[in-house]
Amino acid sequence: MTNINTEANTAAPALKGQGKKLFIKTYGCQMNVYDSERMAEAMGSDGYTQVDSAEAADMVLINTCHIREKASEKLYSDLGRLRKLKKDKPDLKIGVAGCVAQAEGAEILRRAPQVDVVVGPQAYHRLPAMARAARAGQTQQLDTDFPTEDKFDNLPSARAARGPMAFLTVQEGCDKFCAFCVVPYTRGSEVSRPAARILDEARSLVDRGVRDITLLGQNVNAYHGAGTQGDLTLAGLIGALAKVDGLLRIRYTTSHPNDMGDDLIAAHGEVPQLMPYLHLPVQSGSDKILKAMNRKHTAEQYLRLIERIRAARPDILLSSDFIAGFPGETDSDHAATMDLIRQVGFGAAYSFKYSARPGTPAAEKGEVDGDIADARLQEMQALLSTQQYALQATMVGREVGVLYEKAGRLDEQLVGKSDHLHAVHVTDPAGKIGELVRVKITASVTNSLKGQRIG
Numbered sequence: 001m002t003n004i005n006t007e008a009n010t011a012a013p014a015l016k017g018q019g020k021k022l023f024i025k026t027y028g029c030q031m032n033v034y035d036s037e038r039m040a041e042a043m044g045s046d047g048y049t050q051v052d053s054a055e056a057a058d059m060v061l062i063n064t065c066h067i068r069e070k071a072s073e074k075l076y077s078d079l080g081r082l083r084k085l086k087k088d089k090p091d092l093k094i095g096v097a098g099c100v101a102q103a104e105g106a107e108i109l110r111r112a113p114q115v116d117v118v119v120g121p122q123a124y125h126r127l128p129a130m131a132r133a134a135r136a137g138q139t140q141q142l143d144t145d146f147p148t149e150d151k152f153d154n155l156p157s158a159r160a161a162r163g164p165m166a167f168l169t170v171q172e173g174c175d176k177f178c179a180f181c182v183v184p185y186t187r188g189s190e191v192s193r194p195a196a197r198i199l200d201e202a203r204s205l206v207d208r209g210v211r212d213i214t215l216l217g218q219n220v221n222a223y224h225g226a227g228t229q230g231d232l233t234l235a236g237l238i239g240a241l242a243k244v245d246g247l248l249r250i251r252y253t254t255s256h257p258n259d260m261g262d263d264l265i266a267a268h269g270e271v272p273q274l275m276p277y278l279h280l281p282v283q284s285g286s287d288k289i290l291k292a293m294n295r296k297h298t299a300e301q302y303l304r305l306i307e308r309i310r311a312a313r314p315d316i317l318l319s320s321d322f323i324a325g326f327p328g329e330t331d332s333d334h335a336a337t338m339d340l341i342r343q344v345g346f347g348a349a350y351s352f353k354y355s356a357r358p359g360t361p362a363a364e365k366g367e368v369d370g371d372i373a374d375a376r377l378q379e380m381q382a383l384l385s386t387q388q389y390a391l392q393a394t395m396v397g398r399e400v401g402v403l404y405e406k407a408g409r410l411d412e413q414l415v416g417k418s419d420h421l422h423a424v425h426v427t428d429p430a431g432k433i434g435e436l437v438r439v440k441i442t443a444s445v446t447n448s449l450k451g452q453r454i455g
């Protein structure tokens with residue numbers, strides 16, 4: 001897709017947005033959350049402050065997700081509501097960002113004339129100029145180019161860390177082309193940021209009180225960014241980050257099984273800051289379906305990989321993504337997935353009903369009956385939540401690290417995340433947000449743990 005309005009980038013008048021209010025609505029993955037923060041910072045440099053409703057805003061930006069049909073549809077229902085709001089507030093500017101913008105930019109402008117700006121994920125650094133042009137009267141601007149410049153060089157880095165946990169994008173895009181997935185088309189091919197930039201951003205986050213950083217990438221363990229002596233792997237980057245003073249915890253997401261290098265597996269046993277939590281999507285337990293999905297590994301290979309990871313870090317909590325009802329999936333393929341789930345024992349999981357996405361190879365294939373796919377999804381989710389609660393219950397009696405994130409609902413109570421990413425409630429009158437404390441777990445309730453501070 002091309003930029004049909006390049007003059008927005010160069011000829012926009014110096015019309016700053018001083019005093020203007022921006023509302024951002026974010027859908028989808030953690031990278032969208034990170035991107036929304038970066039866009040807010042960029043617009044902040046242009047004078048915009050963030051507000052928490054469309055009604056209070058001069059500009060509304062919807063950061064969209066294209067991964068499944070339901071996620072995409074939300075954009076059009078939001079745009080319907082905003083059209084009415086714009087009737088009452090004709091100066092309201094409407095922007096659409098994210099993966100739907102990338103995939104359907106021109107279509108959005110056609111279907112929704114009330115939209116002023118459509119900006120794809122690789123062009124976010126140009127948003128302030130596009131907003132200026134919109135305020136100067138230019139409407140229906142589209143920028144979904146994959147530019148040669150690095151958007152991160154042109155976006156302000158994290159300034160306003162909210163709390164002690166933060167995301168940091170280290171890699172973007174994907175070259176894997178799983179047959180069901182739009183990501184390689186919407187986010188483009190794999191690009192890794194240079195290690196020095198990532199280290200700078202991590203240090204600046206730590207200066208602002210961040211103690212726990214999740215490294216983000218669509219295929220984060222394929223990271224291969226430039227270091228001082230050649231390219232670094234993700235394990236190399238984690239090693240460098242572990243030397244950042246004050247950074248107490250490191251996590252990363254999302255990984256592909258085929259990119260779990262030996263050094264990364266070893267890092268789980270060797271780097272104390274690397275937390276015992278790994279999200280490693282498998283999608284299916286049937287070799288036939290894995291092949292049709294173009295995952296390029298078998299169920300057995302995944303299981304052997306899990307064994308090696310557990311050998312390096314026995315208490316690691318494993319999480320995964322699953323798809324129910326991929327084209328061609330039979331009852332016995334589904335049974336193989338249930339089997340794999342039983343063999344691994346997941347502590348967390350995300351499972352989805354297959355959704356045909358335009359332009360992906362799987363969308364050409366005949367679909368599984370919707371009711372059958374629903375039933376399989378339910379069966380899978382029931383097993384996964386049983387496993388999740390069983391594993392959570394094994395934490396009772398154990399001593400874990402907890403990083404306090406916010407005040408709890410009860411007096412003198414703080415809530416934080418354990419090493420394994422469980423939410424933990426602790427009554428601790430002396431505790432402070434941002435503190436990493438030792439806690440003995442005393443109870444497991446529906447979606448969280450309770451504990452007592454011991455150090």
Ligand code: 5AD
Pocket residue numbers: 067068180181182281283321322323352353354355356357
């Ligand atoms: N249908 C259903 N689920 C999907 N995912 C990606 N594409 C689709 C699709 N077309 C799921 C995968 C992936 C997660 C982010 O979303 O499980 O790992």
Ligand code: SF4
Pocket residue numbers: 174175176177178181182183184218219256
């Ligand atoms: Fe999509 Fe992940 Fe497969 Fe890449 S590896 S195509 S992001 S599911």
